[in-house]
Amino acid sequence: MATDPPYVGLRVLVIDDSQTIRKSAETILxxxxxxxxxxxxxxxxxxxxxxxxxxxxxxxxxxxxxxxxQTTALIKGSDAFNGTPVVLLTSKDGLFDRARGRVVGADHYLTKPFASDEVLGVLEEVAPRPA
Structure with a gap:
């Protein structure tokens, strides 16, 4: 008997200037x-x-x-969306980059390239599964 995927109905926005990264994340999610x-x-x-x-x-x-x-700061600075979890995607994995991400309100950090289990692990941390 097949089970439903774990995040049915969870709305996710993926923002990246790389079509490859957008497509990869879209497939995994x-x-x-x-x-x-x-x-x-x-x-x-x-x-x-x-x-x-x-x-x-x-x-x-x-x-x-x-x-x-800047995008994260604008989302987190909005009364309507400041509770929306934001995960930064980057190929840079430095301490400064992580600290700057926290300052603007990012909830998590994911280094590219990423594997599906990494994406789903972050999702598990920042988003409750829909009821």
């Missing part, structure tokens, strides 16, 4: 039952956050125009 939307940059992401009201946001740090730190 989709298999877990998440409803995934994507954005290619911070400006597009801000509109998506308002429209889709995601339960969790994954955001790349290094993006043109509006980087992940």
């Amino acid at each position: 989709g298999r877990a039952g998440c409803e995934v939307t994507t954005a290619a940059d911070g400006f597009e992401a801000l509109a998506r956050v308002v429209e889709d009201q995601p339960d969790v946001v994954f955001v790349d740090i290094m993006m043109p125009r509006l980087d992940g730190y």
Whole structure:
């Protein structure tokens, strides 16, 4: 007997300027039952956050125009979305980067490239499973 994926109905927004990373995250999260939307940059992401009201946001740090730190600060600075968990995605794994992420309100940090078990492990930490 098949069981439902663990995160059926959880709304997740993935923001990354790399189409490959967006697609990879979308596949991993989709298999877990998440409803995934994507954005290619911070400006597009801000509109998506308002429209889709995601339960969790994954955001790349290094993006043109509006980087992940700025995007996270804007999401966390909003009364409507300051409780939404934000996970930073980055290829940089330095202490300074992690500290800066915490300062802007990020809830977790995931280093790229990532494996599906890492993504789902972070999701388990930041998002309760839907009832």
